[in-house]
């Protein structure tokens with residue numbers, strides 16, 4: 001069934017089997033069914049066991065997927081170009097908050113570029129739930145950054161609790177939030193659960209949705225001006241407005257940028273996308289069996305950017321722009337950065353830079369599959385979206 005996937009090492013399989021045993025025990029303790037969102041939370045984040053919490057390498061060629069900051073310097077440097085005017089505008093007390101710092105690649109390049117642009121924030125905070133990733137980020141940044149710059153970096157357990165000014169940035173974080181799945185059957189809304197079959201394998205189940213999830217599904221139906229057909233199944237993050245409030249409620253003056261794969265709501269909930277957008281990533285292979293090898297593979301769902309726009313504006317921000325990643329990077333100077341980097345490298349480096357540029361911007365690569373959404377509060381972020389703004393599509 002998974003003949004195209006490389007088999008994990010035996011110690012990794014043993015680790016996964018222990019997590020699976022824990023999942024089975026929790027399912028049984030809850031009366032035989034666990035909401036899918038809880039399953040996703042445990043397989044990704046269970047301390048010591050989950051995909052992001054345990055020690056395996058996830059990012060880059062040796063891992064399971066490659067994110068834009070992992071490909072090289074161009075993505076983070078262009079994003080820093082977009083953030084620098086905001087940092088300067090709010091003044092010397094500016095903070096930058098990065099959510100989900102991954103390997104630390106983004107912070108390393110972004111801080112270097114902000115320094116070049118004379119826009120270093122007073123504090124650069126990384127909110128990273130995974131203790132293992134936090135450790136890797138700290139090591140990398142300590143090795144790579146000038147000590148005076150490293151002294152501005154800090155790690156947070158929770159978002160800033162005081163009021164602050166500056167910029168918030170998140171690449172591929174919303175797609176990693178544990179998401180509920182819903183199912184519509186005979187007009188009623190159900191929440192997808194994970195249950196066990198007679199042999200202890202994980203299988204899909206369903207239970208009546210609670211009020212929060214059903215109200216969110218009805219909200220989407222009203223927006224689409226049509227009910228979901230019977231049997232329609234997808235993902236939805238009813239907690240997104242609360243999450244935005246939690247991470248950015250204290251941001252008094254500044255901007256937020258979110259980059260992720262996803263669509264507008266009308267595209268996300270197309271009639272023929274009847275099983276949602278959930279995918280699993282293992283060693284650069286994408287597949288649909290999210291129950292396979294718990295803790296060893298990444299699981300993600302695409303982002304409904306209309307929902308993100310609603311959540312951001314609901315938290316009191318202005319929607320500053322929405323565009324494909326390609327438009328955003330081109331509008332924020334990626335071509336100039338490529339030329340500058342060209343001059344600092346050799347022939348092989350130039351070929352790699354071109355490859356990176358193409359992967360980030362070509363429509364068939366990340367250029368149009370990834371979207372960027374910006375919000376502002378009492379600052380001007382419009383220049384960052386001068387090219388290819390698509391807010392009219394939301």
Ligand SMILES: C[S@@+](CC[C@H](N)C(=O)[O-])C[C@H]1O[C@@H](n2cnc3c(N)ncnc32)[C@H](O)[C@@H]1O
Nearest residue numbers: 052067099100101102127129130171172173176
């Ligand atoms: C797919 S990785 C992306 C990492 C990095 N931003 C990059 O582009 O390479 C998802 C990251 O989000 C983090 N994450 C998950 N839930 C989070 C949350 N609620 N707040 C902040 N970070 C979170 C994960 O631990 C991980 O670092």
